[in-house]
Amino acid sequence: MNKALELSAQIEQRILAGEWLPGDRLPSQVHLMADFGVARTTVRESLSQLQSRGVLRSQHGSGTYVNNLFESVFLPPLNQLPLHDSHTQLAVLEMRQVLEGEAAYHACQRASDVELQGISDEYQCMLQRPGKMPVIERSKADLKFHMLIAQASHNLIVASLSQLLYSKMFNTIFAARSGGLLEQPTYSEAVHSQHLRIHEALMNRDALEAKQAAEDHARHTAQMLRQQLQS
Amino acid sequence: MNKALELSAQIEQRILAGEWLPGDRLPSQVHLMADFGVARTTVRESLSQLQSRGVLRSQHGSGTYVNNLFESVFLPPLNQLPLHDSHTQLAVLEMRQVLEGEAAYHACQRASDVELQGISDEYQCMLQRPGKMPVIERSKADLKFHMLIAQASHNLIVASLSQLLYSKMFNTIFAARSGGLLEQPTYSEAVHSQHLRIHEALMNRDALEAKQAAEDHARHTAQMLRQQLQS
DNA sequence: ACCACATAATTGGTCAGATGACTTTACTGC
DNA sequence: GCAGTAAAGTCATCTGACCAATTATGTGGT
Incomplete structure (x- = not known):
């Protein structure tokens, strides 16, 4: 077997195993070269x-x-998806519900301590500045919190799909509703306690509770969006 | 423009011009290297x-x-995912579990009467020839049954993803296990009753029951595949 | 707080050379 | 003439090195 091919296989293996996830940056070529004991040309190949x-x-x-x-x-057809279509939005919200639950469930089982710590850090970050944080920042932190959980599930399909839905679709849907939702006090309160519950369950590695909490949270968010959609 | 790209273009040009014909041997790499004034690495690239x-x-x-x-x-289409990788298979199985449940759930809520009838027809078709059916036919009918449910969920993402997983992945995984699974009597019996339960719930439009039944079925299948995977 | 600039880190591209493996060809001995 | 062998030609792979192009980051001044 080639050194180049072997390296390719190893890299792919790590991706499939969920060690390097979609969006992650690989170690630099120089680093890989040292890690695997090959020349940079080989790494590049x-x-x-x-x-x-x-x-x-x-x-x-x-x-x-x-x-x-x-x-x-997925992308070519997805790009043409009418995100303003209510059916599509509904489909995304439903899918998100399932994905969040699944991600939380498997994150409890498979996340490393470091990953859990990272999730916890992000959670603390969300808490620190409750009122001062600009809406857009708040929203980003929220998104990152959920993405970290999806990544920690170490299921390549769950991670990829979550990323896809969040980056390409959920933002769009949120943006279409122009932030009105995020400023409502009910959002802060309810979502706050939901996040707390998810965080708690994750730290205790209670998979079933985490799944339930995540699903409830997603369901709540979906419900609010549906209301906005009707109004 | 790259030197490598430029060389590629020139070579292709000569081929298109009829200078080098199909079957002809190109000048050696050393020769090309001298001809075009580049390093051999570039020629090889x-x-x-x-x-x-x-x-x-x-x-x-x-x-x-x-x-x-x-x-x-006529080049074979490149296979993106190494489906023989155990991590990938596990990820697919986990995802399938969720998808089946979700599909069944929403199918109960949103399937038209005609769609339900179609599912029922397919189910009857699976029943009719219990022993006589060739394994491959049986497998196809099974697949169609699940695909119809996914379609009836009227969730574009669920349907698309199901289709993708089934057509590109699940078939491969099944094929890799070379049919041993499908002939086991335990399969016929257990799966039979699971299908019955799913069908029943769908006809009654009992969403929660259908979801549970579908998840149990998927879990059972996953379990059997995991056993095969370990053996 | 914001902006411009320098610096470091990283990938892109190329080169020359060394070794190994395989194929073809030519030669040698019979 | 033929078989076996040696030699030459060729591609495969890998290495180490160099500089350019691009991006990220920190620094300092305003």
Whole structure:
């Protein structure tokens, strides 16, 4: 077996195992070269192979990143999806509900301590500045909190799909409602306690409770969006 | 423009111009390197590109040859995901579990009477010839049954993802286990009653029951595949 | 707080060379 | 003439090195 091929296989293996997730930046070529004990040319050859297969994407001067699983499979038709269509929005909300539950469930089972710590940090960050935080920042932190959980599930499909739904669709839906939702006090209160519950369950690695909490949270969010949708 | 890209273009140009014909042997890498005034690495990069596009074919120790034009047309579609990877299989199985439940749940709520009838027909079809049906036919009917439910959920994402997982992944996983599973009597019995339960719940439009039944069924299937995977 | 600039980190591209493996060809001995 | 062998030609793979292009980051001044 080639060294380049072997390296490709190892990298792919780590991606499939959920060690390197979609969006993650791989170690630099120099780092990989040291890690695997090969020349940089060989590393480049390897990365080139994976790029041509759509697994990776290199950005000059920045790094090499893991692609989303569904980037190639799903995107062309998804791009043309009418996000303003209420049926589509409903579908996304329903899917999100399932995904959040599943992500939380498996995160409890498979997240590393470091990952749990990262989730907890993000949670603390959300708490710290309750009122001062600008709406957009608040929203971003919220999103990151959920994405971290999805990543910690170590299920490549769950992570990829969550990423896809969040980055491409959920933002759009939120944006369409122009922030009115995020400022409502009921949001802060209810969502706050829901996040607390999710966080608690995750820290205790209580998978079933985490799943339930995440589903409830998603259901609540969906409910609020539906109301806005009707009004 | 790259030197490698430029060389690729020049070589392709000569082929298109009829200078180098299908079957012809190209000048050796050392020769090309001298001809075009580039390093051998660059020549190899160039040839590698053209090979990946099916234009050329290299034969170790002999030379590099021009392919027939139509060779590339019949090239096998590249398989994105290594479905033989156990992590991927686990991820798919987990996702399937969730999807089946969700599909059944929403099918109860949103399927038209005609769609329900179609599902029922397919179910009856599975029942009719219990022993006589060839394994492959049986498997196809089973797949169609689940796909119809996914479609009846009227959730575009659920339907699309189900289709994707089934067509691209689940078949492969099943095929890899070479049918041993489908012939086991325990499969027939247990799966039979599970299908019955799903069908029943769907006909009654009992969403929660249908979801539970579908999840149990998927869990059962996943469990059996996991056993096979370990053995 | 904001902006411009320098610096570091990273990928892109190229080169020259070394070794190994395989194929073809030519030669040698019979 | 033939079989076996040696030699040459060729591709495969890997290494180490160099510089350019791009991006990220920190620094300092305003």
